[in-house]
Amino acid sequence: MSDAAQDLYDLQIVERARNPRYAGDLPEANLSGEGRNPLCGDRTRLDIALQGYHISQIRHRTRGCALCTAAADMLAERLSGCSVEEAQAVGVRFSAALVTQDAIEQVESPPEGTPSLGVMQPLTAVRFHKARIRCVELPWVALKEALTHVRV
């Protein structure tokens, strides 16, 4: 495979898609949301256990490509233990890292006070593959739906 493809299919992503750590049901969930991509039929559902404004656990059920599955799993890991506000800030940062030209700078030296992408970092390689951005954003669509009625 060529270099740019190797960036996108980073081993961490491929490994994560093969063996997701946060896949499954969450019986104690009190919020859930779903993202669907009509182009490919991919679907990811997030179950969230929210205590006050605190996300205690996330599980996902994803029927999707390697990028979508890895993104859902990394989202679950990154946001477990976050407040809703922090989760949203991570989302803003992630979106910026995917779409803007200064994405690289954003990723490498984010403005002070912005939360880190942590485990989600490898996903930012998708910025060079415009057609695939929707794949990694799908879990975030699900998150947004889950948090619709949560007012911070």
Add this chain to the structure above:
Amino acid sequence: MNTDKTLKTTPAATLDVQAVRAQFPILSETVHGRPFVFLDSGASAQKPAVVIDSMADAMRHQYANIHRGLYWMSERTSDAYEAVRGQVAAFLNAPSHEEIIFTRNSTEAINLVAHSLGSLMKPGQAVLISEMEHHANLIPWQMLRDRSGVELRVAPITDAGDLDMEAYGRQLEDGKVALVAMTHMSNVLGTITPARQIADMAHAAGALVLFDGSQAAVHHRTDVQVLGADFYTFTGHKLYGPTGIGVLWGRRALLEEMPPFLGGGDMISSVTFEKSTWANVPHKFEAGTPAIVETLGLGAAIRWVEVIGFDAIEAHEQALTAYALEKLADVPGLQVVGAPKQRGGVISFTMADVHPHDIATLLDRNGIAVRAGQHCAEPLMRRLGLHATTRASFGVYTSTQDIDALAETLVRIRDFFV
């Protein structure tokens, strides 16, 4: 001149792929530093130089609005535009060039029928489609159903991907079906449907029949009279022509009975603020300034296809499809979707647990263009128990080397993931 004529009347049964490829400038491009391997002709075909040049020449030397100018340039452009109507009529063996309506694409042609013929349908009547329709031949009928109370029926397919003819017959039994609207070739499975039989059964049950020929018209000769069709649609951009130009053919008696689709200039006979009367067919259905340059491009594309000849095109694509099926069978974990009785140059497949989008991205990094996803046929995907496939589709310029590149790269992708 003489040679040209010989070619047109007696097309060679074999095709020199390298000579054909040389006529497509884009095929010498590189993608990500690799030769461009284009296996997505089913979505849209590439364009030969003669089509590109014909459009540029029109804009350089022979262009003005049509049907209204009283000056030489407009008349000349009108003549060229109308000549393409004649060409298309011959291409489909339509009884009259006045039965040829230019639309934006096949989707618009089907929408035209759904609106216009649909407005003559009554609750209690039904439209019958199949499980393997492209959304273009599904959504317009759903919209008609929702606006007019006409029933929408769906004829099932077999697991092999053929229309279930017995079930189709049963759907026609109660005589309520006013129109059968079916694909002539599936964009996902490659299935070529038994059009004549479909039409005969429809007619025996008192129904009209429309064929969506978007895929079929590209791969073999189309004769709407032999097919027994009442309506037939195709699109220019899959036939090596430009985007923005499609065709609806309909039987004159039906077109005359149908009200206009869009209103505006060019489609009227007389206009007052109180009432307007409509132009004769086909102009009744062509409101506003049409895609003049694109129509001329379509004319050039049809001319080009006819010089190569459908005998040669069909033989080439059949051989290539057989070759591809054999090559793909050697890729570990690869499953071809469907095994229709008759297949055009379209192959959809899945590969072990590797998602079609991942396959498509990795193929692309190797210069290979395929389609991945639901192919605008979501209900068909559900019927097949799949949520997405990868699709390779072939054109007149597709070579065995293209297929080899696909198969070899698929093996490497599988190794990478599994």
